Amino acid sequence: RKEVEQDPGPFNVPEGATVAFNCTYSNSASQSFFWYRQDCRKEPKLLMSVYSSGNEDGRFTAQLNRASQYISLLIRDSKLSDSATYLCVVVPSGGYNKLIFGAGTRLAVHP
């Protein structure tokens, strides 16, 4: 089983749509969770951390279910500029020094 699994997409949605991405991770002792965004041939950029209680940043909502080892990202009111690949990232227990990346889910928002 892959350490971090994501649906590769692509998700093709119109502007204004709500879209949800899912991610599962295999190491139940993982301690920190993030969503990063990566534009084509660019570096990953932190979108948001994911907390057990769930957290929101503007149009973005992240949730974590430790029991199911499942992470989600919800994007409301999609903008053209949201088009990118969204990377689910997990930090394993004791692994302060490294991030484990999923392969990413590609989002294309069209007019």
Place this chain on the structure above:
Amino acid sequence: EPEVTQTPSHQVTQMGQEVILRCVPISNHLYFYWYRQILGQKVEFLVSFYNNEISEKSEIFDDQFSVERPDGSNFTLKIRSTKLEDSAMYFCASSDRDRGELPLHFGNGTRLTVT
């Protein structure tokens, strides 16, 4: 906002040649990392570096790879004898562990092409 800077942005080299990828981390950061991303694949951890030594490395980071912080500002990744499969984007990152959490700040990457 402070940035991690990497040079060169694109390096082309022949198989068997040595390459050095350079990074200038954010000045007050203490932890430094190299990641790579083969085209179309996921970002993979290579190595972390703290207090002038490697703190962790992945299976990818074999004897052909080395890292160094030659002065107070630069952080380099050396590949001694490049292989075709070393072709990838290489991202340097740094973090301020004192904040008690990641995230990492990534540089904009060096695209390495081995021919």
